[in-house]
Structure formats: structure tokens, C-alpha cells
Amino acid sequence: NAGVTQTPKFRILKIGQSMTLQCTQDMNHNYMYWYRQDPGMGLKLIYYSVGAGITDKGEVPNGYNVSRSTTEDFPLRLELAAPSQTSVYFCASSYSADRGPEDTQYFGPGTRLTVL
Amino acid sequence: DAKTTQPNSMESNEEEPVHLPCNHSTISGTDYIHWYRQLPSQGPEYVIHGLTSNVNNRMASLAIAEDRKSSTLILHRATLRDAAVYYCILRDTLAGTYKYIFGTGTRLKVLA
Numbered sequence: 001n002a003g004v005t006q007t008p009k010f011r012i013l014k015i016g017q018s019m020t021l022q023c024t025q026d027m028n029h030n031y032m033y034w035y036r037q038d039p040g041m042g043l044k045l046i047y048y049s050v051g052a053g054i055t056d057k058g059e060v061p062n063g064y065n066v067s068r069s070t071t072e073d074f075p076l077r078l079e080l081a082a083p084s085q086t087s088v089y090f091c092a093s094s095y096s097a098d099r100g101p102e103d104t105q106y107f108g109p110g111t112r113l114t115v116l
Numbered sequence: 117d118a119k120t121t122q123p124n125s126m127e128s129n130e131e132e133p134v135h136l137p138c139n140h141s142t143i144s145g146t147d148y149i150h151w152y153r154q155l156p157s158q159g160p161e162y163v164i165h166g167l168t169s170n171v172n173n174r175m176a177s178l179a180i181a182e183d184r185k186s187s188t189l190i191l192h193r194a195t196l197r198d199a200a201v202y203y204c205i206l207r208d209t210l211a212g213t214y215k216y217i218f219g220t221g222t223r224l225k226v227l228a
Contacts, residue, residue, distance in 0.1 A: 004159075035218075042203065042218030043160070090159045103207075105152075105216065107159030 001026050004108035006091050012114045013081040021076040021111050023091030031094045032074040033058075033105065034066065036087040043090060049074055081115045088112050120204045125223040128194045136189040136222050138204030143184050147207055150216065151178065151189050153200040160203065163189065199226045 007022045025032065030051050035043040035058075045058030049068040063085060065077040074093075078085060092105040121139040128134040140149065148167050152160040164171055164178045166187070171178040177190040191198055201221040 040220070042220050043216075044218070045216075092159070103148075104150075104162045104165070105160075107161065110157075110159050 003027065004091055004093055004106050006089075006108035006111050008111060009109070010112045012116060013078075014116060015081060015083065017081050018077070018079050019081070019113075021078070021089055021091075021113075023074045023076065023108060024072050025074075025091075025093040025106070026072065027093060027095075027106065028071060029093035029095050029106075030071070031096065031103075032068065033092040033094075034064070034074070034076045035090045035092065036060065036085075037090060037110075038087050046076065046089075078113075083115050086113060086115045119217060120206060120219050122202075122204055122219060122222045124220065125225065127225045127227060128191075129227050130196060131193050134191040134194045134198070134224065134226075136191075136202050136204075136224065137186065138188070139186045140204070140206055141185045143206060149178070149180060149184075149187050150205040150207070151176070152203045152205060152216075153198075154203070154221070155197075155200045163202070194224075194226045196226050196228060199224055 004025045033048045034046040037043045044060050046064050047058055047066040049055045052068050052071050055066050055068055068074050089111045091108045094103050094105045096103050148165050150165040151163040153163050154160045164173050164176050166178045166180050179188045201223050203218055203221040205216045
């Protein structure tokens with residue numbers, strides 16, 4: 001299994017540009033998540049999905065959109081990029097989220113985004 | 117939100133045990149305590165989790181206080197590869213948003 005894969009690894013955007021960060025998992029996990037990590041800080045949840053066709057906002061959703069058309073894919077869309085969105089973005093997935101042993105999250109390697 | 121408090125940084129000598137503390141005084145009765153670590157330039161990876169009893173796995177041990185208001189991650193023999201940021205995490209049960217609450221974690225430095 002490849003686990004959770006993310007593309008691209010690095011990207012530089014100009015203010016006002018848009019882009020999509022790709023995330024794919026091959027573990028047949030129901031739950032998927034997008035986090036951002038600013039320098040020296042912990043991770044903050046942007047959006048999450050509990051299954052295909054179902055998404056919901058996390059702590060910091062403004063400026064982002066997501067979709068979940070398949071179990072495997074959970075792309076994150078940035079519209080009108082701003083310098084405040086400069087961060088490292090991590091995608092994660094888990095089998096469930098019931099606070100038990102099955103809700104271990106598996107993280108991708110991250111996408112480092114710079115907005116200039 | 118239930119929150120955790122960890123020291124910003126700790127140091128350990130290679131091959132010695134490391135005890136990483138975490139305070140979570142507002143933990144709810146059904147919250148599991150999760151530990152993840154983040155190696156340099158990588159995504160977080162699962163280390164261990166527990167509810168009430170102490171837990172062991174191949175990576176580490178988790179000691180949970182009887183009142184559950186604190187816990188300690190124990191690395192039995194630190195190696196250079198264990199240098200990472202360690203996060204003690206609780207599930208947010210109130211808002212039902214299925215999220216982990218990441219703090220800033222403890223940066224562990226292992227000295228050769």
C-alpha cells in the first residue's frame with residue numbers, strides 16, 4: 001500500500017491565483033482530513049469528510065473548498081491565494097472516527113505552499 | 117475544547133529512556149489520549165493511544181495517571197531517529213467535528 005499520497009510536494013503561487021492540492025489514499029478509509037501547519041505550530045483542521053459526497057468544515061475553512069466524489073480522493077481547492085495561506089498542508093485518513101482504536105490517522109508527506 | 121499542555125522541548129542522551137509529559141486536566145470521561153510524532157519534514161505518524169490503563173507497543177509505552185489528567189509517553193531507549201516533535205492529542209468530543217486538537221508539542225532532541 002502506498003498509504004496517503006499528496007501532490008505536488010512544493011508550489012509557489014502568486015497572490016490571487018488558484019490551485020488544487022491532490023490527496024489520494026489506498027487504504028479504503030472512510031474518513032479523510034486536510035490540515036495546515038504554520039511554522040513552529042501544531043496542525044489545524046481545514047476540512048474533513050466522513051465518506052464520499054459528505055464534507056464539513058474544520059477550524060480554519062475560510063479560503064478553501066473541498067469535494068469528495070470517491071472514497072480514495074479528497075482534493076483541496078485554494079481560491080484567490082493570499083500570503084496568509086503560506087503553510088504546509090497535510091492530508092490524512094482514518095478508518096473511522098469513533099474515538100476508539102480504529103480512528104488512528106495516517107498522514108501524507110505534505111505540500112509546502114508559498115504565496116507571494 | 118479539551119486542551120493539552122506539553123513542555124516546548126526536551127533533551128535526552130542516546131540509548132537512555134525518555135519520559136515526555138502531557139497535562140490534560142479538562143479531559144472528558146470517554147476521550148482517548150493519542151500520541152503522534154512528527155519527524156523533520158514529514159507528516160505526523162501514530163505512536164500510541166490509551167484510555168485508562170497503561171499501554172505498550174513496539175514503539176513506546178503510555179502511562180496514564182489514575183485521574184486521567186496527565187499522561188507520560190515513555191521511549192525506553194532513545195535513538196537519534198527518535199528526534200522529532202511529539203504531540204499529545206485529545207479528540208474534540210463536544211463539537212463532534214472528528215478533529216484532533218494539536219498543540220505545539222514537545223521537540224525532543226537526542227544527543228549522540
